[in-house]
Amino acid sequence: MLPEVAKWLRRRTSAAADWPLQTLLAAKGDTRISVVLPARDEEATVGTIVGVIQRELVEQAPLVDEIVVVDSRSSDRTAAVAAEAGAEVVCQDDVLPAEGRMSGKGEALWKSLAVTTGDLIVFIDADLRGFTSSYITGLLGPLLADPQIAYVKGCYDRPLINGETRVEGGGGRVTELVARPLINLHWPMLAGVMQPLGGEYAGRRELLEQLPFVTGYGVELGLLLDVFRLAGLDAIAQVDLGRRVHSHQTTEALGAMSSQIMLTAWSRLEQHGRMMPLEEPATALTQFRRVSDGHDIRVSDIGVGERPPMAEITEYAASRRSLLS
Numbered sequence: 184m185l186p187e188v189a190k191w192l193r194r195r196t197s198a199a200a201d202w203p204l205q206t207l208l209a210a211k212g213d214t215r216i217s218v219v220l221p222a223r224d225e226e227a228t229v230g231t232i233v234g235v236i237q238r239e240l241v242e243q244a245p246l247v248d249e250i251v252v253v254d255s256r257s258s259d260r261t262a263a264v265a266a267e268a269g270a271e272v273v274c275q276d277d278v279l280p281a282e283g284r285m286s287g288k289g290e291a292l293w294k295s296l297a298v299t300t301g302d303l304i305v306f307i308d309a310d311l312r313g314f315t316s317s318y319i320t321g322l323l324g325p326l327l328a329d330p331q332i333a334y335v336k337g338c339y340d341r342p343l344i345n346g347e348t349r350v351e352g353g354g355g356r357v358t359e360l361v362a363r364p365l366i367n368l369h370w371p372m373l374a375g376v377m378q379p380l381g382g383e384y385a386g387r388r389e390l391l392e393q394l395p396f397v398t399g400y401g402v403e404l405g406l407l408l409d410v411f412r413l414a415g416l417d418a419i420a421q422v423d424l425g426r427r428v429h430s431h432q433t434t435e436a437l438g439a440m441s442s443q444i445m446l447t448a449w450s451r452l453e454q455h456g457r458m459m460p461l462e463e464p465a466t467a468l469t470q471f472r473r474v475s476d477g478h479d480i481r482v483s484d485i486g487v488g489e490r491p492p493m494a495e496i497t498e499y500a501a502s503r504r505s506l507l508s
């Protein structure tokens with residue numbers, strides 16, 4: 184792990200418990216705060232999430248100024264359930280109609296900027312189970328405490344819970360198999376970000392509105408790479424939110440998601456390559472595992488060598504002759 188990354192990890196990693204609600208209320212001042220939930224067919228979970236935010240962070244404590252659910256072409260009762268729970272609901276395709284209609288989560292999040300008023304915007308997936316308001320207070324903490332911080336990613340344990348299947352640490356499959364390797368190879372300064380694809384994060388509007396939003400599932404990787412490019416590593420923080428349980432897609436669906444992540448990585452490498460020669464890929468892979476007092480950080484060398492065609496090896500011809508004689 185690069186020394187700058189180790190330093191960043193120490194300086195810019197905190198836990199939700201480090202940011203109590205009263206501290207945030209005292210720091211809020213006239214800062215407006217929006218919570219955005221992109222939601223496609225999330226009627227089973229969106230109401231509970233919105234209800235917790237509405238009760239604990241709007242009614243009981245005036246921290247959050249608005250809860251906006253972006254209905255992303257749902258075919259179920261997502262919009263009605265979200266509205267009944269207290270959210271303002273907008274249809275993704277009704278926002279900025281002159282800009283046309285693109286698809287996916289990134290489109291929903293990009294359009295959310297046009298229908299929210301917050302100086303700070305918190306993004307929360309609408310398929311979470313066991314959501315607590317500490318997700319939001321944790322993500323807001325660094326932003327309300329330090330003007331140098333402009334973007335905060337959640338990190339958490341990610342079990343894979345699918346019907347009878349329950350694998351601790353088995354979630355975040357695209358993160359572990361695609362995004363983390365790509366980031367370590369090409370953006371090693373971001374190797375300390377424990378959950379680069381996590382759907383819970385927050386940012387300052389003044390930064391977010393300067394960033395392109397990749398549509399589909401490339402949005403998280405695109406934003407992380409572009410925040411790093413535009414604002415630098417020290418503008419990024421991460422907060423341990425504990426545990427994240429969400430609805431899991433099929434492996435086939437995650438194949439499409441992985442492809443979008445790779446396309447996003449390619450687009451940023453291609454942009455970078457137009458400005459300066461691309462660096463050689465790094466060959467250290469940093470991985471994280473929860474342990475009792477934090478995270479076990481493992482750095483492994485994933486470098487590969489390469490042998491030439493055997494036909495070019497002098498001894499090969501001689502060995503073949505002796506074998507065949």
Ligand SMILES: O=c1ccn([C@@H]2O[C@H](COP(=O)(O)OP(=O)(O)O)[C@@H](O)[C@H]2O)c(=O)[nH]1
Nearest residue numbers: 221222223225255287288291308309310432
């Ligand atoms: O076209 C889409 C796809 C997804 N989502 C939402 O984005 C979040 C994350 O999507 P998903 O759960 O499909 O991804 P996963 O968490 O499985 O990676 C969820 O709130 C989805 O409802 C969305 O708003 N529009």
Ligand SMILES: O=C(O)[C@@H](COP(=O)(O)O)O[C@H]1O[C@H](CO)[C@@H](O)[C@H](O)[C@H]1O
Nearest residue numbers: 354355356357358380382400403431432
């Ligand atoms: O992190 C991941 O590997 C994927 C899939 O998670 P699981 O293997 O289903 O737990 O989930 C994330 O990736 C998406 C693409 O960035 C985000 O949009 C989702 O919010 C996030 O859950």
